[in-house]
Amino acid sequence: MSETRWLSACEQEVWRAFISAADALSEQLARQLQRDSGMPYTYYEILVALSEAPDRTLRMSDLAGARGSSRSRLSHAVARLEEVGWVRRRTCPTDKRGSFAMLTDKGYAALEAAAPGHVTEVREKLFDVLTPEQVEHDQ
Amino acid sequence: MSETRWLSACEQEVWRAFISAADALSEQLARQLQRDSGMPYTYYEILVALSEAPDRTLRMSDLAGARGSSRSRLSHAVARLEEVGWVRRRTCPTDKRGSFAMLTDKGYAALEAAAPGHVTEVREKLFDVLTPEQVEHDQ
């Protein structure tokens, strides 16, 4: 146990500004999605990942791995998404423990409907408040 | 309804990198606090805000306003914090609708115990991976 390296006043300021800005941003985006499209941000991410996969299908573990999500979280989420008919599960024929999640047409439609509002929000809340130099710098 | 201004491939990359980094960071910090001190990050923020207030006391609405928290969330949170004895409520004598939240000695002790681990995590996961120039730039 070494001594704690406390933050200087300046570091604390940077830190608090950063975390509160980041939190505020992701909260606003989550709220917009929930309000306008009835889905949490994490579900949107799942739909996006599936929509970009071949056959709109991914193994559960790959889907969990892609986002930093736990298996358990994903399992609950996909269960919910299956309830609303946006995703369907299939068991893997070669490894019977495994499970595929597949985006349904209905799910794809839901994603298509949600995307414009979300992208617009990302623009307004992130890119429109950054200068092009800042974007370049972040890259 | 105007046309959606979609993100360019480059913008999308910046955006995804940003959001996943920010999420990963705040998740790690939240996990560390929960694991080592048994409190969620939002509760830690409440304790910090109270600890910095005169008499370690704040009106509920001020406490909610300081962080971007909803009244409801704060109400539930303070109820929980009262259960574990870290915070006590007092009604406001001049406005009987109002309510004060006050950090108890036990709550202050819990905060003191949690702080070193949290600050160390902030250092390791944020400042140690940034160059001083980057910190300066962010400021």
Add this chain to the structure above:
DNA sequence: CCTACTTGATTGAGAGTTCAACTAGTACAC
């Protein structure tokens, strides 16, 4: 073969958040 270990995924309980009521007290106008 058969036990032991690992892996893919699910389940359930407990906790925090949100949204929409709802209570109670204050302010302001007529």
Add this chain to the structure above:
DNA sequence: GTGTACTAGTTGAACTCTCAATCAAGTAGG
């Protein structure tokens, strides 16, 4: 003063997330 609107805060239900436990299926080692 009395009705109306607003403000402070709480409550309950629905939902998501986490953690630990569990199950089922594959993989080794003897």
